[in-house]
Amino acid sequence: MKQLATLREDIESWQHITQRIHDTLELAALGDESLRPELEAETAEIEAETAQRELDAMLSGKHDRASAVLAIHAGAGGTDSQDWAMMLQRMFLRWCEDHHFQTEVLDVTEGEEAGIKSATMTVEGKFAYGYLRAEKGVHRLVRLSPFDSAHRRHTSFALVEVLPQVEDSNEVQIKPDDIRVDVYRSSGAGGQNVQKNSTAVRLLHLPTGIIVTCQNERSQLQNRENAMRVLRARLLAIQQAQREEEMAAIKGDFQKIEWGSQICSYVLHPYQLVKDHRTDYETGNTQAVLDGDLDGFIQAYLRANVGS
Numbered sequence: 001m002k003q004l005a006t007l008r009e010d011i012e013s014w015q016h017i018t019q020r021i022h023d024t025l026e027l028a029a030l031g032d033e034s035l036r037p038e039l040e041a042e043t044a045e046i047e048a049e050t051a052q053r054e055l056d057a058m059l060s061g062k063h064d065r066a067s068a069v070l071a072i073h074a075g076a077g078g079t080d081s082q083d084w085a086m087m088l089q090r091m092f093l094r095w096c097e098d099h100h101f102q103t104e105v106l107d108v109t110e111g112e113e114a115g116i117k118s119a120t121m122t123v124e125g126k127f128a129y130g131y132l133r134a135e136k137g138v139h140r141l142v143r144l145s146p147f148d149s150a151h152r153r154h155t156s157f158a159l160v161e162v163l164p165q166v167e168d169s170n171e172v173q174i175k176p177d178d179i180r181v182d183v184y185r186s187s188g189a190g191g192q193n194v195q196k197n198s199t200a201v202r203l204l205h206l207p208t209g210i211i212v213t214c215q216n217e218r219s220q221l222q223n224r225e226n227a228m229r230v231l232r233a234r235l236l237a238i239q240q241a242q243r244e245e246e247m248a249a250i251k252g253d254f255q256k257i258e259w260g261s262q263i264c265s266y267v268l269h270p271y272q273l274v275k276d277h278r279t280d281y282e283t284g285n286t287q288a289v290l291d292g293d294l295d296g297f298i299q300a301y302l303r304a305n306v307g308s
Helices: 002-029 035-056 079-098 128-135 193-195 220-251 286-290 295-304
Strands: 068-074 102-110 117-123 137-144 154-164 178-182 202-203 209-212 263-269 271-278
Touching: 002 035, 035 286, 068 079, 068 128, 068 220, 079 102, 079 137, 079 154, 102 128, 102 209, 117 128, 128 154, 128 295, 137 271, 154 193, 154 220, 178 220, 202 220, 202 295, 209 220, 263 286, 271 286, 271 295
Parallel strands: 137 263
Antiparallel strands: 068 117, 068 154, 102 117, 137 154, 178 202, 202 209, 263 271
């Protein structure tokens, strides 16, 4: 029924835009100059909607319509990388806000001096995973370090994980005996209830060794539910990776992506440039990108991977 509703929604949206085009052409055929401003405005809206539909049509993967779990991990570079991880978190939150996706930060581990060591959040909305999967990988920052007394240039790395949220519980089955649950007091801000009671939850999936923590909610039950959402997403990602490796082995062209192979570089010194190394898409407006303007990069990635 869910599949049927999705297909019906797609068909009806195309029928609607087809009708708008037909109506606009009929008005244009009248040759009435007084209608020109209205026709131009309607044409611009149709072109914008058609471009969006074209982009949505590229999101044909099994989980592309799903909501997403996004995690950021600081890499090599010490305090600079932890600050970079926090900059990336802000960038993604801004992008989600601009595109009306609902976000919830589930877990944050603060850095010792500045920034964050890691953060996990959910992004709720149609096509959230389909768009954000373009950002999965290692992101590199080159800049003059604000944490270096000599103000030297530093290179920092952070890993971005993007996982689809699993709605079908049958898709990823987790046995209760395979999970060890630990509860503890939250170490972050969150109010008296969070600080005094053991509301934070840590899940250990024994067969894989995956550890998921969640401490941002005031309720232990809610933290456990959120941690289970993240665990299901991580297990699904493992299943997908295994299938992809098997298919790539059959094709004979599998190449493993390691931690140090960045997908995107952000250079703030000695020049201004953000470049996606997979598509060669780039822009010199680094501040706009760090403020959440990611659409050009996402669209370039989707167009380069149509049908993959």
